[in-house]
Amino acid sequence: MADMKTMEAAIVAVAGARATVRMDGERMGVVIDATGLSPAARDAMEAAVRAAAPAARVIVTAERAARALIAVASGKGGVGKSTLAANLAIALSRGGRRVGVVDADIYGPSQPRLLGAEGTRPEALEKQLIPVATPFGVPLLSMGQLVEPGRAIAWRGPMIAGALSQLVEGAWGAADTLVVDLPPGTGDVQLTMVQKHRPAGAVIVSTPQDLALIDATRAIDFFVKAGVPIIGLVENMAGYQCPHCGEVSDPFGRGGAEAAARDLGIPFLGRVPLEIAIRTASDAGRPPAAEPDDTVFAPLAAQVAAWLAAR
Numbered sequence: 001m002a003d004m005k006t007m008e009a010a011i012v013a014v015a016g017a018r019a020t021v022r023m024d025g026e027r028m029g030v031v032i033d034a035t036g037l038s039p040a041a042r043d044a045m046e047a048a049v050r051a052a053a054p055a056a057r058v059i060v061t062a063e064r065a066a067r068a069l070i071a072v073a074s075g076k077g078g079v080g081k082s083t084l085a086a087n088l089a090i091a092l093s094r095g096g097r098r099v100g101v102v103d104a105d106i107y108g109p110s111q112p113r114l115l116g117a118e119g120t121r122p123e124a125l126e127k128q129l130i131p132v133a134t135p136f137g138v139p140l141l142s143m144g145q146l147v148e149p150g151r152a153i154a155w156r157g158p159m160i161a162g163a164l165s166q167l168v169e170g171a172w173g174a175a176d177t178l179v180v181d182l183p184p185g186t187g188d189v190q191l192t193m194v195q196k197h198r199p200a201g202a203v204i205v206s207t208p209q210d211l212a213l214i215d216a217t218r219a220i221d222f223f224v225k226a227g228v229p230i231i232g233l234v235e236n237m238a239g240y241q242c243p244h245c246g247e248v249s250d251p252f253g254r255g256g257a258e259a260a261a262r263d264l265g266i267p268f269l270g271r272v273p274l275e276i277a278i279r280t281a282s283d284a285g286r287p288p289a290a291e292p293d294d295t296v297f298a299p300l301a302a303q304v305a306a307w308l309a310a311r
């Protein structure tokens with residue numbers, strides 16, 4: 001107990017009234033209110049508190065209003081929405097934003113695998129989930145972490161809404177951006193997302209095979225009707241890059257998604273090639289956006305960051 005008192009005094013010495021110390025069972029929990037601090041000052045305070053109380057669970061909170069939610073959505077499954085969401089998050093983070101990932105894909109929560117955090121479970125402090133750190137600097141909360149591994153999620157309406165809120169309202173600390181990987185289509189998760197959590201904008205992912213982009217158009221319509229701005233359309237699996245010679249061919253034609261975006265009056269953010277390396281690296285939990293020579297996801301993220309900055 002004397003130890004606790006010493007630790008508490010050390011915490012107060014570095015964080016003053018910004019620190020709230022609570023006992024969570026046997027373990028000490030510290031919540032730092034970083035509202036109004038610069039990112040550097042927040043980091044310094046968090047580091048000082050961690051040094052003062054190495055065994056404590058430390059959470060940094062800040063004004064929620066400053067956090068932008070980006071919904072990554074698609075009209076149908078399998079178009080690479082989760083791959084894009086993971087890499088967009090990493091590229092945004094490399095560009096200087098503080099990014100967290102919410103994996104709300106109840107049908108196939110794949111972010112733990114994509115972000116090299118398979119088998120992890122978030123801890124909770126006072127019923128608030130603490131995002132799990134990933135090797136890529138983007139903490140994660142996933143629907144997949146809320147159920148037994150390998151179990152299908154068979155939830156309906158209210159349970160889905162509750163689970164989504166738990167993820168979005170986790171202890172995201174200083175994160176200024178949450179990239180939300182939505183399930184395909186326009187179901188309960190999307191509805192809760194737009195009604196309760198007001199995303200700043202949506203990024204829509206499609207493939208060139210969606211000839212008239214009928215499914216993507218439906219997804220776009222959904223967000224527009226809900227008053228959520230469309231940040232833009234990304235064409236994934238656009239053109240096939242030969243792993244031997246690097247030549248790009250376009251088995252499904254070229255320019256369809258860009259033309260469709262123009263027709264729909266939404267920005268076209270760019271294309272991601274169909275590349276075996278993207279699939280193998282993603283499956284192995286090594287997102288290509290984390291590579292120093294990434295030239296595919298960084299430009300997409302730069303556009304999203306510029307859009308957020310111009311809001």
Ligand SMILES: Nc1ncnc2c1ncn2[C@@H]1O[C@H](COP(=O)(O)OP(=O)(O)OP(=O)(O)O)[C@@H](O)[C@H]1O
Pocket residue numbers: 074076077078079080081082083084105108110183184236237238272273274275276278279280282283
């Ligand atoms: N540009 C790409 N090149 C090669 N493979 C890709 C590319 N994008 C995605 N993939 C692969 O396609 C498969 C589906 O991608 P992903 O899981 O991201 O799609 P999704 O739209 O999120 O699917 P779901 O419907 O399950 O949510 C994965 O195996 C992934 O590695």
